Amino acid sequence: MSNNQYLFNLGSRFKSVASQKSDSVAVLFEEQKLTYSELDRQSDAMATYFIQSGLKVGDLVCISGTKNITAVICILGALKAGVTYSVFDPESPQPRLLKIFDRCNPALVLCENQLTVSIPSDKFKVADYTKLQLPANEDDNAAVVSNHLKSITAATAAYVMFTSGSTGFPKGATMTHQNVLNLIDWSIQTYGIGAGEVFTSVNPFFFDNSVFDLYSSLFSGSTIALFDGQAVRDSRKLLRLIDEFKCTSWFSVPSMLIYLQTMRALNADSFSSLKRIIFGGEGYPKARLVELFDLLSHRISFYNVYGPTECTCICSSYKVESNDFADLKGFLPLGKLAPNFSGWIVDEALQIVPDGQQGELLLGGPNVGMGYYRDHERTNLAFVQNPTHSAYRDMAYRTGDVVLHNPDDDKIRIMGRADNQIKHMGYRIELEEIENALSCIESVAQTAVIHCELRGISQIVAFVKLKSDTEEDEIRKVLKGLLPAYMIPTKFSFVQYLQKNANGKLDRKQLKSDYLGQRVNG
């Protein structure tokens, strides 16, 4: 694909792909389609707009994550201009969005008209991306971009992806052009991505799983088929469109596939063109996965992927085989680490533990990101020196995932977390952020939030001690103004007191064990 060009940034890489695939379809969305040459021209115009608006390499632009072709053009335009982008959830509560904007200090916020009015224009430069006056001369735009691409290095930050933070403040994982170029090459190699591939994009652009869809498709000459939230929720329509678009590659959290199973939407003829189903972001209960595997594995390969947002979202891929279902308890193991990743299992002092002993997984190598955007304190806590040497600066990321390597089968399995971070529907959530939000409610005296799995389905349960009578729906309404929908607890349990452990801290373990006990015995 590279034709011996030195393609050291994503903009150059995309232009190279677009020149070779100019008439191929790049993006499908509802009734619309865009070829590579059209996408190249339109993203050139967007990049030129950024450059002519005074945005410089390394400046940050926040883009609304509504699923449509314009958002894709904005993202590619930002990459070509060397402007770091951060996609935000347009439905996220305004206080949380403003916290993110305050942290980013964006040079520009691009969103739909209805959102522009709610973002303070005295603090941020806001524009409606559907009404931008983009420079029209295609040759001039191409020349501006071509000249500008030289100033974007592999170390330039490509994007910032915000995830939940324990202090109630989201963290912005920052990835470079090089990190993403590595992901693209790994993806093409690992999955044998060839001609005629069509990737589903069922993940929102503000969710890190979307990184795989977007980059594995548009930077390999494949097609990306966009599905918005409404299409994803309508299981039968989604399956029909996937067949109509002749999608070959699916990537989602297991929850989305489980939903299709729950809705009895899948049968032996479903996903007629798919070659592979890739899932990650949370565990897929084997008891549910086996039903899907038995139905489709004769013509579709299944992969379980793992990786943190801070390391381009995927660092391992495990091909599921029928012998993985010898027992139906628990979840699948992780795959071997991708080339370009190093991994160590360490104790609390960051010392490597003996083989067969569990510890925290530490990831190193060139796919480790730059840390958290404008957040040195939390970057220094999570990004540490490679534990095998101190000869030079060589950063590794503390995943917080407690894992165990089994020397007998040479597989790594996730055993839990070293902190209170959880995965719910694939989203990373710090339970403390939910507790902080609950504590802002006047009628709430005390609260503890736990995460558990019932029949393999993730649930967030909030235990709340009230100061005054308040209905659950009222609490949910207030929370909706403070947290994104996926962070609002699945269940509320109103209690007279909250159990503390011997150290006087809230005893989450006991709460969880009591809650699960009730579910099992009740």
Next chain:
Amino acid sequence: MLALKGKVCLVTGGASGLGLEIIEQLLREEAVSVIFDIESEGFRALQNRPDLAVFKCDVTDEEQVANSIKAVTEQFGQIDVLVNNVGILYSAPLISFGGGGLKLHDSSEWQRVISTNLSSAFYMTKHAVQAMLTRRTKGVIVNITSISARGNAGQSAYSAAKAGLEALTKVWAKELPVFGIRCFAVAPGFCDTESTHVAVNETILQDTIKRVPLKRLGKTAEIAAFVVAGIKNDYLNGKVLEIDGGLVI
């Protein structure tokens, strides 16, 4: 015994309280669990759950009921179990003397309680049974009534609605077995739920607890387990099963 794995079980008012607890216990039995409820924050939260099918339906509106039942049968192919759980608790005497003088039971509240607690079950069962017959499904209808059906002072509308529901239970238990459908009711006593605390004065509630031989309120998990056990029991038909800690003996 009826194995619930893969059976399509529909619970009205399933987005909270006892309804949600019944749903959770049906999920434990690996049933396909379907909720009918009106829009609320809790309802919206459940729409994100991958293991549930959630339908927005005001069950007091027959047209909505008919359309939603049709949507369920199109989605899942059948309905095996219907739990008429939706209900609102309303307490008011027929006539009372207060600071403002004579006060009469509000007729619009009467209509609201009868519509939600009784008419909804009639609409739901009518259309669910039609779906069961069309698809030739053997089915179970469960009505959640209350020990108030015996006539609780201060609960004209609620008691009448629940008594009506008990009567329907007996009618359907006689009419429907010929089609392979049985019907029973579960009548919980006072339960430790948000709606009980909102609707019943705390002093009255404490007094009630003293009269319960087990000296406590029921738990929704206990009632739900009883409902599920009844659904599974193929020989249960036409009975109103009271579960109240011995309050009524």
